[in-house]
Amino acid sequence: MTAAQGGTGSDSLEKELTAFLTERTGTEPSAEQDLFSTGVISSMFALQLVVHLEDEYDIEIVGPELSMDNFRSVRAMSALVQRLQGAEDGSRAG
């Protein structure tokens, strides 16, 4: 189920994340839309979102990385995934 091998381009990442959110929330967000401003993202969904990103992209999101800013929009999540994937590849190489 992992789409993450060798890193993922930001366009396809944003597409996948948009599809996931559309399926789970019933509305299609734009890449920059603030997902939290309306308070519709429940604690349960927030956790599902975190676990989904971890499983799908083989990353771990812990501590300060769990900040809302990293999940505020499709674009922010895409950037988070790429950053954490990069960090992991770096540490494996070194």
Next chain:
Amino acid sequence: MSDAPTLVKCLVWDLDNTLWQGTLLEDGEVVLPDAIRDTIVALDARGILQAVASKNDHDHAWERLTALGVAEYFVLPQIGWHAKSQSVKEIADQLNFAMKTIAFIDDQPAERAEVAYHHPEVRCYDAVQAAQLPSLPEFSPAVVTVDATRRRDMYQAGFRRTAERESFSGPDEEFLRSLELVMEIKPADDADISRVEELTLRTSQMNATGVYYSDADLRALLADPEHEVLTITLTDRFGPHGAVGVLLLGYHERVWHLKLLATSCRVVSFGAGSILLNWLIGEAAAAGVHLAADFRRTDRNRMMEVAYRFAGFTDDACDCLTGLPTAGTDPERAGIEFRHLVAGPRPVPTTMRVTAPTLGRATSTAEGALA
């Protein structure tokens, strides 16, 4: 405080020669002994849910349960020809209960073994024990609350809600609005405490510390001007959800110390936890104080970590934390960390109406004199 009993939250009944005497498909006629009927009624009154896992024709068996006058006592009947371990899992998943809170009763050793093999945490009982179940400690909650006596009704209303949600094609937010949710936050009184004590016992996913506060612990704080004990109830157009949350706050000059925040798993998908937390943050902002929430990681409460982090709490140090209790001053605080937030105003929720008191030491009591 931590060796609280693991109560059974749902008992799953086999039918043939367990709930009733006889085998429906072979004997045609089956009999419900009075002792079994008494057990069903007693457990129901204690707020223990009851379900069915039976290998039978669904309509035939359900018709018989109805004729015997007990069908209304059961939720999520699983009557068919699949493995009972699968039925038990289906029931646990739909109720969002951990396996260790499920019990299973069946006269067939092979059926009990099959369930135990797949779900070792499920407690299995032989049919001959049926009449004694109400006397066992795991079926004996210390207090039976208003909510417990109508728990079955609340779950059945919940299933109607779920069915409506599944047939609703618009965005989730619109669905939530259509429920006409009202959250009431209020200072706890004596009667509320037994309802919320049960909540801290029954709720593990949504307890930020895993610490169990007893009836006596909470009751002792009701009149304390340094503390605020709040209960949260939720209602919608399908009816009441009952007491769904408890919040224990310690007042300090520069910071409010959030010692306990437990919300029911039943209302998580309505965003109740986030809305409650946002309300508290707004109150702290209005009072000009920071918030410090106790947090201790357990193997079930990652949702709370995410909820705090997403609400803006961090593990950064702050001067305001120096006056708060630590593991050094109170050994029971071992392993508990602070999650800290400089509170700012929060948007009003769009999916729920909230009624709540104004928080702050000065308004919570007339006794005012501070140590």
